[in-house]
Amino acid sequence: MILLANSEAWPGFSKSVELLKAGRHGIDAMVAGISEVEREVKVRSVGFGGWPNMLGRMEFDAGVMDGTTREVGSVGAVPDTIPVAALAHEVMKRLPHVMLTGDGARRFATEIGFGVDETLYEDSKRVWWQRLEKELSPEELAKFPDIALAPLSRTITDPERVRDTTVFLSKDSLGGLNVVTSTSGWAWKYPGRLGDSPIPGAGFYADSRFGAAACTHTGEMTMRCGTARTIVLAMRLGHSLEQAIALAIDELRELKDGFLAGVVIHALDAKGNHKVVSLNCEEQIKYWFWDTDLPEPEHRFAEPFTS
Ligand code: GLY
Numbered sequence: 263m264i265l266l267a268n269s270e271a272w273p274g275f276s277k278s279v280e281l282l283k284a285g286r287h288g289i290d291a292m293v294a295g296i297s298e299v300e301r302e303v304k305v306r307s308v309g310f311g312g313w314p315n316m317l318g319r320m321e322f323d324a325g326v327m328d329g330t331t332r333e334v335g336s337v338g339a340v341p342d343t344i345p346v347a348a349l350a351h352e353v354m355k356r357l358p359h360v361m362l363t364g365d366g367a368r369r370f371a372t373e374i375g376f377g378v379d380e381t382l383y384e385d386s387k388r389v390w391w392q393r394l395e396k397e398l399s400p401e402e403l404a405k406f407p408d409i410a411l412a413p414l415s416r417t418i419t420d421p422e423r424v425r426d427t428t429v430f431l432s433k434d435s436l437g438g439l440n441v442v443t444s445t446s447g448w449a450w451k452y453p454g455r456l457g458d459s460p461i462p463g464a465g466f467y468a469d470s471r472f473g474a475a476a477c478t479h480t481g482e483m484t485m486r487c488g489t490a491r492t493i494v495l496a497m498r499l500g501h502s503l504e505q506a507i508a509l510a511i512d513e514l515r516e517l518k519d520g521f522l523a524g525v526v527i528h529a530l531d532a533k534g535n536h537k538v539v540s541l542n543c544e545e546q547i548k549y550w551f552w553d554t555d556l557p558e559p560e561h562r563f564a565e566p567f568t569s
Contacts, residue, residue, distance in 0.1 A: 264433040265292075265559070266528055266536050268478050269548045270305045271428050274298030275559050278430060279552050288434035289326050289351060292442040296324075296347040299428045300444055303383055307426030309344050310383055312446020315453045316411050316418065318390050320381035321364075322346040323447055323460040326354055329439035329468030336460035338363040339453075343371050344379045347444040350460070361460060393418060393450060415452050423449035424524065427459045429466065429476035431530050439474040439530060441466040441490075448481075457481030463491035472497040473506070475529040479543065482521045487513040493529050503531040507539055511567055514541055526564060538564040 263282045267275055278295030282288065300309030307313070314320050324346035325336035335354025338361065340346050349371050353362055362370055372378070395403065397418050402409050427445035434440065443459040443466050451457075458465030458481030465481060467490035468474035475493040477484045484490070489510045496506035507527055514525055524543035530536045540547040547564040 263435055264530060264534055264536065264553045265430065265551070266432070266530055266538070267295075267430040267550045268428055268526065268528060269550065269561070270308060270426060271295065271299060271430060271550050273302040273305060275550045275552070278432070279559060282432060282434055285435045287436070288432035288438055288440035289328055289442060291434065292430035292432055292440065293326065293347050293351050296428060296430055296442050296444050297345050300344050300347065305428070306423070308428045308444050308446060309346075310379075310381060311386070313386055313423055313449030314382055314390050314446075315451045315455070316414060317407050317453055318382065318387060319453065320446060321451075321453070321455075322381075322445070323457055324350040324442075324444040325460045325462060325466050326351045326442045327440060327462060327466055327468045327474075328354070329441070329470035329474055330436075332469060334360045334462045336361045336462065337367040338456040338460040340364065340367040340371070342368055342378045342381060343376060344381060345376065347442050349376060351442075360462070363456070364454070390450065393420065411452060418450045420449050425457060425480050425482075427457070427465070427478040429459075429478055429528055431468070431474045431476055431528055433530060433534060437470065439468045439470045439532065441468045441474050441476050443476055458484045458489075461485055463488045465490060467491045467494045469494050469498070471532060473503065473529060473531040475510075475527060477528070478526045479524040480521070483514055483517060483523070483525055486517060486520070489514065489525070489527065493527070497531055503529060503535050503537055507537055511539065511541055538562075539567055540564045541567040
């Protein structure tokens with residue numbers, strides 16, 4: 263058994279390990295762990311601790327994929343709901359659809375008994391308003407939110423608050439490879455913006471016969487390249503894990519226009535190898551890893567991409 267997750271996974275990683283050890287399906291184990299991350303206010307990119315959109319409203323994205331059946335559930339731009347990875351799992355289990363967004367996702371949450379959560383953390387509200395005060399003129403602030411938001415969407419981008427996410431990937435006791443993701447998305451995003459975390463093929467993909475991949479940071483790049491699917495398809499076509507990731511990084515580096523910033527790729531192959539590589543990230547990226555040979559989870563360094 264294996265569990266791989268990004269650094270923000272710390273509040274729930276051990277819980278997922280315990281559930282994998284108890285023989286639970288990988289998605290159940292990882293959704294339980296991610297639910298802890300979503301509740302932890304110290305994780306400033308996921309769940310209650312995350313950042314709101316430009317209007318100061320929280321909108322969450324999440325996805326789950328079963329690599330054995332290749333079933334997917336995902337939710338995007340969901341209001342008033344903290345446990346969105348669990349909601350994405352319910353979409354997979356209960357509906358003929360793969361993805362629900364916005365009010366429809368919230369309606370479904372209510373129908374199946376999810377509570378209506380308080381989602382805007384006081385400190386996030388304070389930082390959001392400070393940011394608006396810095397970017398808007400006094401006249402615009404007086405009219406806010408009845409102003410054009412599009413011009414703001416570039417200037418308000420905040421390098422200190424990257425487009426982070428939590429991603430969990432596992433190989434469970436049945437040998438299945440599965441992925442779960444959750445995020446509040448890009449701080450001060452345009453309302454309705456979806457990142458890559460709910461988009462199968464971009465932010466996550468799993469096929470138990472070949473491998474699994476999930477991305478953090480700039481969804482605007484991985485959505486353009488279909489990064490997670492590229493990696494798994496490359497392994498299907500005979501590439502090693504290293505070669506598959508190198509191909510995905512080449513594709514990301516071919517992008518010359520549009521919004522370009524950091525991306526971190528987390529990937530497993532079906533033999534149990536794993537690799538985490540960061541591209542264009544100034545900070546040193548770490549991740550969590552556990553397998554059945556390790557007594558405790560380890561917090562390891564990702565490999566920065568070097569050309
Ligand atoms: N990767 C997270 C996002 O782009 O929202």
